[in-house]
Amino acid sequence: MLHAESGRSIFRFSWLPNISERMFINMKNPILLIPALLLTFFAVAQKQKASAPDLNQIKPVGIIQGLSDDELLDVVQRQTFRYFWDYAHPVSGMARERSNRAFDYGDEVVTTGGTGFGIMATVVAVNRGWITRDSAARHLLKMVKFLADASSYHGVMPHWMDGTTGKTIPFSRKDDGADLVETSFLFQGLLTARQYFNLENKVESELRNRINWLWDDIEWDWFTRDGQDVLYWHWSPNNGWAMNFAVRGFNECLIMYVLAASGEHHPVSADVYHNGWAQSNFFKNGKEFYGIKLPLGFDFGGPLFFSHYSFLGLNPNGLTDRYADYWEQNQNHSLINRAHCIANPNHFEGYGENCWGLTSSDNHKGYKAHSPTNDHGVISPTAALSAFPYTPEYSMQVLRHFYYDLGDKIWSEYGFVDAFDETKEWYAKSHLAIDQGPIIVMIENYRTGLLWDLFMSCPEVRNGLKKLDFNTPYADKQ
Numbered sequence: 427m428l429h430a431e432s433g434r435s436i437f438r439f440s441w442l443p444n445i446s447e448r449m450f451i452n453m454k455n456p457i458l459l460i461p462a463l464l465l466t467f468f469a470v471a472q473k474q475k476a477s478a479p480d481l482n483q484i485k486p487v488g489i490i491q492g493l494s495d496d497e498l499l500d501v502v503q504r505q506t507f508r509y510f511w512d513y514a515h516p517v518s519g520m521a522r523e524r525s526n527r528a529f530d531y532g533d534e535v536v537t538t539g540g541t542g543f544g545i546m547a548t549v550v551a552v553n554r555g556w557i558t559r560d561s562a563a564r565h566l567l568k569m570v571k572f573l574a575d576a577s578s579y580h581g582v583m584p585h586w587m588d589g590t591t592g593k594t595i596p597f598s599r600k601d602d603g604a605d606l607v608e609t610s611f612l613f614q615g616l617l618t619a620r621q622y623f624n625l626e627n628k629v630e631s632e633l634r635n636r637i638n639w640l641w642d643d644i645e646w647d648w649f650t651r652d653g654q655d656v657l658y659w660h661w662s663p664n665n666g667w668a669m670n671f672a673v674r675g676f677n678e679c680l681i682m683y684v685l686a687a688s689g690e691h692h693p694v695s696a697d698v699y700h701n702g703w704a705q706s707n708f709f710k711n712g713k714e715f716y717g718i719k720l721p722l723g724f725d726f727g728g729p730l731f732f733s734h735y736s737f738l739g740l741n742p743n744g745l746t747d748r749y750a751d752y753w754e755q756n757q758n759h760s761l762i763n764r765a766h767c768i769a770n771p772n773h774f775e776g777y778g779e780n781c782w783g784l785t786s787s788d789n790h791k792g793y794k795a796h797s798p799t800n801d802h803g804v805i806s807p808t809a810a811l812s813a814f815p816y817t818p819e820y821s822m823q824v825l826r827h828f829y830y831d832l833g834d835k836i837w838s839e840y841g842f843v844d845a846f847d848e849t850k851e852w853y854a855k856s857h858l859a860i861d862q863g864p865i866i867v868m869i870e871n872y873r874t875g876l877l878w879d880l881f882m883s884c885p886e887v888r889n890g891l892k893k894l895d896f897n898t899p900y901a902d903k904q
Contacts, residue, residue: 484507484556486838488837500554502829506840506842507547507550508841509521509525509859510548511551511557514544515590518536518572519566520536521859522536523540524858535595538583538584538585538587538609542612542615543864545569546619546738547863548566548619550867553874559623560629567632580645582604582609583604585605600662601660603660603663604661604662606657607673609644610682613641614739615738616637617641617739617887621881621884622880642690644689646689654672655695655697656673657672657683658670659671674708676722676723676755677723677732678734678736681740683698687699704749708724711725718761719754720758720759721749721754723755726799727763727798730763730785730813731786731808731809731860733755734864735860739877741881743878746896746898756816766798776805779820780824782809783805783806783807783810784804784805787809790852803848804847805847806844807828807844808844810824814871835853836854838857844858888901
């Protein structure tokens, strides 16, 4: 390795065992050391070749004409996965928050929830043969070892952390501790990986064990704030409960309540779900928008990520409780969002059958939760593409338009950029982990149901769903 010192470059041989720099410098005839160096270097290289994971980069591709639907889905999933593989933090292996330096994000910022989405994307990559199973297992093992030493609060991770040190990076002034929602997204991914990497070898066995240790450490009941019938999003050793955010539905946080009920050491009761999550003035809806009924949530459904984040692992097919049929909820939410963009009441450029999808993403001024009731002309590719399971025909129309008609403006080394606004002729250069991950995962769930089947195979999750009085076709599977 070369290091600059006093205006010159000198070799450091710290990577060679039993050869010290001082020994080299102090020798009367350093040239005599060359044979030893060559032999040692050869031995180290051979050892690294035998033991190092296969971390070959996935090469980006440009626009390829004449692809079938399946071929196009392959290209989009694979190129988008580069964000989590080639752009992963080199020390922790976790997903970086975003690909650009906007908003003063440094190079060390990694995201807890986005990493969970990336873990699920890694399972897809192995299953489709883009990377080797062993390289993926070793990559994830490095990650969970890092998480074991990283900052946590009653077993719960912060929203952001330093990818080198594992120390908390505050998300806001008072948000400098536990983030229960982001941690739930992380463990949705980790539990999925635990179910997939089931071989009885040293690496995969250790990976499963370490995931279980992290899982068992989460004190879900702590976040009821002294036994209330609701879960709180944040807690900080410096600011306590100052964020004061009791999580009530309907939004992206359903997975948090399911996992909190599924915990084996510090679970919450069913009352926390029924008296907390399901009790708000925006939980039940039942009205029609563009002639489409919306069972739950805000009028017009809110941003589309509400129907994505919790359902990367939770399979909404046949998933019901006393409040809703979650397939109907998510499909209708998607259809309302599409119908709004086709109606285009604000007369934005580009909107239509081939170009729809409003969700939280970057825009030309920063970041905003875009939705039919907060529409600024910004289309986010993740919105319609992550809706593939619910609207496959319509999502494919959008995908072909994005790729072939707009590809020169929005296709990049990590898949589609985060957002664009054709009215303002603005096209993002950025990518966000929380937007790239669902594209890969939800397209795979549409194609094979892989992530759904893995996550729903977790016995803890099935028990948690039963506890909360959900019905699911997975209930009796072993």
